[in-house]
Amino acid sequence: EVQLVESGGGLVQPGGSLRLSCAASGFTFSQYSVNWVRQAPGKGLEWISYISSDSSFRYYADSVKGRFTISRDSGKNSLSLQMSRLRAEDTAVYYCARDLCRSGSCYWAFDLWGQGTMVTVSP
Amino acid sequence: SYELTQPPSVSVSPGQTARITCSGDVFPNQFGFWYQQKAGQAPVLVIYKDNERPSGIPDRFSGSSSGTKVTLTISEVQAEDEADYYCQSSDSRNTVVFGGGTKLTVL
Numbered sequence: 486e487v488q489l490v491e492s493g494g495g496l497v498q499p500g501g502s503l504r505l506s507c508a509a510s511g512f513t514f515s516q517y518s519v520n521w522v523r524q525a526p527g528k529g530l531e532w533i534s535y536i537s538s539d540s541s542f543r544y545y546a547d548s549v550k551g552r553f554t555i556s557r558d559s560g561k562n563s564l565s566l567q568m569s570r571l572r573a574e575d576t577a578v579y580y581c582a583r584d585l586c587r588s589g590s591c592y593w594a595f596d597l598w599g600q601g602t603m604v605t606v607s608p
Numbered sequence: 609s610y611e612l613t614q615p616p617s618v619s620v621s622p623g624q625t626a627r628i629t630c631s632g633d634v635f636p637n638q639f640g641f642w643y644q645q646k647a648g649q650a651p652v653l654v655i656y657k658d659n660e661r662p663s664g665i666p667d668r669f670s671g672s673s674s675g676t677k678v679t680l681t682i683s684e685v686q687a688e689d690e691a692d693y694y695c696q697s698s699d700s701r702n703t704v705v706f707g708g709g710t711k712l713t714v715l
Binding site for chain 1: 639641643645650651652653656657660662692694696698702703704705706707708709
């Protein structure tokens with residue numbers, strides 16, 4: 486089955502750190518760029534980070550730049566997000582999402598999502 | 609960064625047509641994409657490249673683009689279409705932006 490499965494969420498204090506993981510299966514993970522997208526409780530979707538298929542390019546939203554680091558291990562079909570200096574406003578469900586590729590072209594949109602993992606930043 | 613603007617809510621009766629708009633200066637230079645998110649679930653891509661439909665998405669879902677606006681149209685709306693809908697695009701500064709989302713209510 487083609488899927489992404491996130492893990493690593495939980496409760497963390499402000500200023501703390503947490504590492505999220507995303508396990509990919511059912512497709513050739515090494516051929517796809519992947520992203521992290523989050524959704525605060527009752528709010529909309531917010532893209533936060535991207536990593537290219539070969540890890541050459543990494544992009545971040547301004548809201549997390551300098552605090553979060555995206556990485557991948559294509560040998561293990563896994564994606565990670567190292568989060569540090571966490572704030573209350575980082576509380577959200579975090580999704581990993583695969584870039585859309587069709588007919589040999591890829592687009593910065595997301596055709597496969599995980600089920601999400603909840604991160605709560607609170608004292 | 610740029611913004612994508614959607615109406616907060618749209619309401620239609622079953623069998624009617626729902627249209628959800630998304631406005632932004634990135635259009636028409638960039639493609640628009642649409643996602644459906646039902647309560648407690650992950651988003652699902654329903655339209656890509658303005659008007660393409662992924663496999664498995666009913667043909668009641670269609671997309672269009674005109675000037676600085678993209679539109680998601682759902683024909684013959686069914687109760688199961690009740691969800692939040694988000695538009696999305698990207699820009700040359702290597703960022704992705706989502707619209708604020710539109711809650712579709714089927715009366």
